[in-house]
Amino acid sequence: MKEEYREENTTSSRIEGRHSVLEALRAGSLIERLFVQKGCQDGPVLTILREAKKADVMVDFVPKERLDFMSETKNHQGVVAVLSAFAYSTIDDMFALAEKKGETPFFFILDGIEDPHNLGAIIRTANLAGAHGVILPKRRAAGLTATVVKASAGAIHYTPVAKVTNIVSTIEQLKEKGMWFVCADMDGELMYRQNLTGPIGLVIGNEGKGVSRLVKE
Known part of the structure; x- marks a missing residue:
């Protein structure tokens, strides 16, 4: 049975693609959550994961089908980041x-x-x-x-x-x-x-x- 995915409509606050996500992490963007395709363990993805760990960003490893569903560009390269819509306080x-x-x-x-x-x-x-x-x-x-x-x-x-x-x-x-x-x-x-x-x-x-x-x- 095919798994169904339901995402809230926040595509405007998403970043797709390895280079874009990596630069967003390095720039200190407020990333709420990072979705990475299961099984992706090549150099660029490992670099993204290291940066996500430094920034204490939560990472979800998900099937490619979920990323396809989330993606606006249909060229996510196995990585989608969801940005926070509002800054957190302390x-x-x-x-x-x-x-x-x-x-x-x-x-x-x-x-x-x-x-x-x-x-x-x-x-x-x-x-x-x-x-x-x-x-x-x-x-x-x-x-x-x-x-x-x-x-x-x-x-x-x-x-x-x-x-x-x-x-x-x-x-x-x-x-x-x-x-x-x-x-x-x-x-x-x-x-x-x-x-x-x-x-x-x-x-x-x-x-x-x-x-x-x-x-x-």
Whole structure:
């Protein structure tokens, strides 16, 4: 059975071809994700992979058919890079925003939100709820693509979004800064009965699996 691919419509934020992708990496372009054809291990591709590692860019090795589907030029040469549609902030930026407003820090921590429309909606909700930022994991999660920016309905311009390597270690580091954490969970207690004052991080899990076991622990 032929595998079907469904990509969000962000072709304008893609770079195709080995030379173009390599130069984008060397120029420090905000690359969200790099897709490389499975089995490609020649010199130019290995150079691209080394540059991607230096830039801490997530790499997906995919079948040629997926790259063909993604490609606008139909000359991807086994490499397609998706650019971030918006610049990421840092967690320090979020603390600075809270301090500027004279408020205790309030962050959303997203544990594997995959749908870009959902991510955009959550960023919008975080802004309306007065959150000082949204934290995403680098892997197995949606990033700041054009669809996310559009779905946020402008909230992305007022709500810092940071990307971290590990959600668990980030939570531990934020605990050391005095933050407490609550987790949105179907088996939890009614939120209106909780004391949610003070510096709080709200953890929201994946659309299907919910919050991962390690994060809950």
